[in-house]
Amino acid sequence: MTPDQQRPTSAEHDRLATSEDPRAPWRRWGPYVSARQWGTVREDYSADGDAWTHFPFDHAHLRAYRWGEDGIAGLSDVDGHLNVAVAMWNGRDDRLKERYFGLTNPQGNHGEDVKEYWWHLEGLPTHSYASTLYRYPQAAYPYEELLRVNAERGVEDPEHELADTGVLDEGRFFDVVVTHAKAAPGDVVVEVTATNHGPESAPLHLLPQVWFRNTWSWGLDDRRPALWRDDAAANDEDGTVVVRAEHHDLGSVTVRAEGAPRTLFCENDTNAAALHGQDAVPPGHTAYPKDAVGRAVVHGQDDACNPEQRGTKMAFWWSFDEVAPGQSVTVRLRLTEGRGPGSDAPGDEEVVALRRQEADRFYAAVLPEGTDAEDALVARRAFAGLQWCKQLYLYDVTRWLQGDPGQPPPPPERAERAGRNTSWQHVNLAEVISMPDEWEYPWFATWDLAFHCVAYAHVDPFFAKWQLLLMCREWSMHPNGQLPAYEWNFSDVNPPVHPWAAWQVYCIDGSRDRVFLERVVLKMLLNFPWWVNRKDADGSHVFEGGFLGLDNIGLFDRSDPLPDGQRLEQADATAWMGLFCLKMLRMSMELAREDPAWDEVATKFLVHFLSIAQAMDDIGRGHARLWDEEDDFFHDILTTEDGEVHRMPVRSMVGLLPLAGVAIVPNWVLDELPDLTEFFAGWTRRRPELRDALLHTNHDGYALRTLSMVDRRQWRAVAARMLDEAEFLSPGGLRSLSAAHRDGVQVQIGGSDLSLAYVPGESDSRMFGGNSNWRGPVWLPVNALLTDALRTYGRGAGAGRPVEYPTGSGEELPIDEVAARIEQRLVGLFRPGVDGRRPSTPVHHPSGPLWDSHPTFSEYFDGDSGVGLGASHQTGWTALVAHFICAPDGIANR
Incomplete structure (x- = not known):
């Protein structure tokens, strides 16, 4: 967009025009709840820094989190005080399904790996409308099998996935679609629709949960918020149940649910008895800890929850004894700041339908005219993933290192200079940040985020600019000028792509926000000397x-x-x-x-x-x-x-x-x-x-x-290799290692034999955990850098100097056309093939209409076949596919 072009218009664009503040009313509620809080550095108080072991999955339903919350299709306020997420039970699982399951880095034969299927369907930047789909098995979830079989496999073996266990055969699953739709900034409808795709009737329990983040157990602020059932406000005619929430900072919130659900109340506190034994329970500890809802529903413990119908965590419980094949069941909540929606407020279904129509109008204005329907679907799904992968990120490094006065002191090794992030004690973040992946990378990575912002700029330029600037603020950037890498080691060195991303965002936003540009350049003037002084030794x-x-x-x-x-x-x-x-x-x-x-x-x-x-x-x-x-x-x-x-x-x-x-x-x-x-x-x-x-x-x-x-x-020589299909140019974009190295490379240095070979798919090396691979696959972020560079060169010194594409084909094309052809290969990863299956669909996804209709956004892609690999919801930098669709001829060099 150039400065003289008009901005697109729609109801959502109007909302964005009044939301150029991270705490603006329309941004106050959003999908800011992590999909995984356990196993993160923030929750690790061990001496050895083994975050995966210190807080494993099996503790997540028992232990109160210190720095955040997690859940399925979660919704929270911008401070994370009050959270809403969906739990469910199929009558067979040994636990409530209230968070996604996956393997830790040591447990997976290719590193950490979520073992669930879900897709982000819709997302508007102000979160006025969002929906996501979770595929829930009707059989008992095979936790033990997934752990055991993957432990038996090595890096050369494929991963054992949920679909391999047989529990999803014949469509024996519920598709659970969760939708958020705002009637107003502080008035949100949460709709849950579950559809039985199996051949037989099956039971289902839906349990949307509402809870306060635990801020009272750490010895810093003992004020405890409250949830309670207000029967005086109930409506017996339509079965409306009302729950009140009161918080010292958030204020009053009302949650209404129709259909006469049961309500279960407990406290968002650790179950000390289950973790450490009854003798370890401190005086005054609650009799109704955070796992009480699960014990009541799954194990029939009628006395597990508070009979007084109050606490800091609760669930609305709808039971469906038999959901017939093809049948859908729907439940709804309505969360409203204050005492509830006014008498003139639109109804729940009306709100959902209106916002769905507005989403269509918004993306019709964002996508170029004439965009193919499948490409439009891919772009909208990519943008939806960006919205759902936002997360409230809380991390005060000094407090984390020192521990809390209300808890046992952390091991002294944590405070030693060699400890994790000890030189980053200025970091104190309490912000909504774009995450690389909802589950596998539920923490920001600065260079990932820079690429996210390029895609974000097409739908929410303010958020894109704010995210880039956030990494440069004094509570993020090191006093020496280094940008933080990621929470596992803020001191790791990420590529300095911030200036490139800032220029892209500036241009996508119409080349008009010079204040943003000036702020970025000033901060990068602090970052540049760190590189010169630390990384140019002589x-x-x-x-x-x-x-x-x-x-x-x-x-x-x-x-x-x-x-x-x-x-x-x-x-x-x-x-x-x-x-x-x-x-x-x-x-x-x-x-x-x-x-x-x-x-x-x-x-x-x-x-x-x-x-x-x-x-x-x-x-x-x-x-x-x-x-x-x-x-x-x-x-x-x-x-x-x-x-x-x-x-x-x-x-x-x-x-x-x-x-x-x-x-x-x-x-x-x-x-x-x-x-x-x-x-x-x-x-x-x-x-x-x-x-x-x-x-x-x-x-x-x-x-x-x-x-x-x-x-x-040099340019022509490197470009010739880059565009050679026997080397870097794959059917799905540019490989990260030349396929000419299929037989391997061997080098002897200092008596050591070193080797490397082209590996198009999953890594065969445990280097960096073995959960990603730069020895052959296609990665979208570096492809975006190179196609942008080709356009720059092609519109400058390379104008009128065509290159052979592909190398050896005898066909010559203008250089900027070559860039467009490469991007079409990248977009082609997500387009359905003649059989309906998209090349990027991971191998472990079954085929068929219920699967093939959903594009997946993997971390990287097989260098030969294009199959998606690595993290499976990487609508962070893989959302760049939406950038290619929205800017088919580039933007930053117009």
Whole structure:
């Protein structure tokens, strides 16, 4: 969108126009409840940092959480005080189904892995309308089988999934659709519809639960909120049951339910007796702890819940003894701030129907005219996943390390300097943040989030901008300028993609919010020196970085400390820094159009970029070249203390990323930015031999300049490999490792034999837990970076210089058309094939209309088949598919 274009209009756009504040009324209630709180770092108070073991799944129904809550299709206020989520019981499970089950990192043969099926169906940015579908087995859930069989399998074996157990055969499951629809900012209808897809009648119990987050057990604030049944407000004619909620900060809330459900009340407190024995129960401890609802429903313990019908947790209980095949049953709650909806408020069904219509109108305005129906479905599902994967993230690192006065003191090892996140005690977050995956990654990751924001910008530019800025605030960014990586280790080094994402968001939002741009650039001026001072050890402008998010892409773990005197010079780290400089240059140029002070900042980043680009090509630096003349590719270099050089002979995403270091200097710079223009002129006079290598004009000789980290010969050589179907170009996008390495690569360094091979699917390495793989599969985020770079080059120095696509085909295409073709391959992962099945559908998903109609958004995709792998609800960066659909010709280079 350009500044002179009108913003799209719909009822939801009108709501967004009044919601440019994270605590705006329409944002006050949303799906902010985590799908998994157990097994997170925040809930880990162990000495050894084994979060999975310290708070396992089997404790989740017994122990009160300290830093959040979890549930199925959860809804909460923006502070997480009051929570609503759906529980259910099929009459056969040994426990209430109130949270998703999955394997921990040590339990899964490919790392952590959720063993449930659900899909996000709809989501509007203000959460005025949202729906999600959970597939609940009618047989007893096979917890023990899933644990046992996966424990018997190794990394070479497939995972044993829920569908493999047979419990879903013949459609013997309920599809449970949960819908949130707001009549007003503080008035939310929660509708639950369950449909029996099996061949026989089956029983079902639906138990939407309402509870307060436990804030009273930690010795910091002993005020206890309250829930109670208000029979005086009930309506016997339609069976309306009313529950009141009172909280010292949230105020009064009323929850109404029709259909005369039973109500069960208890406290959101730990069941100390079940965990530690009756002797460990402290004086005054509640007789009705948080698992009481489950004991009453599943085990028939009539005295488990509070007979006084009050507490801090409760459930509405509807029982359906027989749901016939094909039959649906529906229950509804209505949560309203204050005493309940007014007499003139629309009815529950009317609210749901109206918001559903508004969702259609909103996305009709967001999606380009003429978007194919299947592509529209994919985009809407991707946007829905983004909305559902928001989470209230609470983490005060200092308090977490010190422990709470009302609890036993944590082990002293936690406070040692070697302990987790001890150098990040300034972090104190209590914000709604976009998570990479609802279950497998229920914590933010800064570089993931940057990609999320690019997709978010199409539907909620305010939230996209706020998220990028949040990572830069003083309660997130380290005082030394580093951005936090993720809660398992905030100090890990993620690629610096914030500037790239900020520029994308700025352009998608119409290139009009200069205040946002200025705030980002100012914060990145603090982040940039951290990289220069910490990751460029000898000042050579060739950068290290270690991990950089590409888990197991190297011959060895790049995050491990190297022996004294050794250094790993990384082609990807250096490329990331070149991209960093170019986006800072572009944003500074934009700001300098209205404030000339930014002209000198632009010049600063031009100088940094040129130094990095020269170092990439080893011009006058005296160290080993990252560019390999024989292989025509960029590689990492390991230099030992005695100066011995070991080139890592691997063609991977590491060597493609230098192509991302490209930017166009617009024509208007010559007239409007004198400092930058003068430097350009002086530099080209002083270094004429570098002019063609790093500074290009397009084929027509216009004043338009293209800055590139690679010269034309290098660009064409790397692009030829990238577009070769025998190497990087797969049917579903660009692979992370060249398929030319199918037979493996072997290297001997210091007496150690190192090897790596192209693995298109699940990882065969336990490096980083074995739950992701950069040795072959397709990842959407780096694909987005590279297609954006192709468009930039194609509209600058590459204009009129077509490339062969695919390599060896004899067909030549303009470079920006090549970018579009790659993106179509990526979108094609989600489109139905001739048999109705989408290539991206995970292997363990059965086929058939009930399965094939739902696109899945996996973490990454098989480099040969396109099958979805890894985390199964990664509508974080995999939601970039919606960006490709919404911006088919790119945006940031228009």
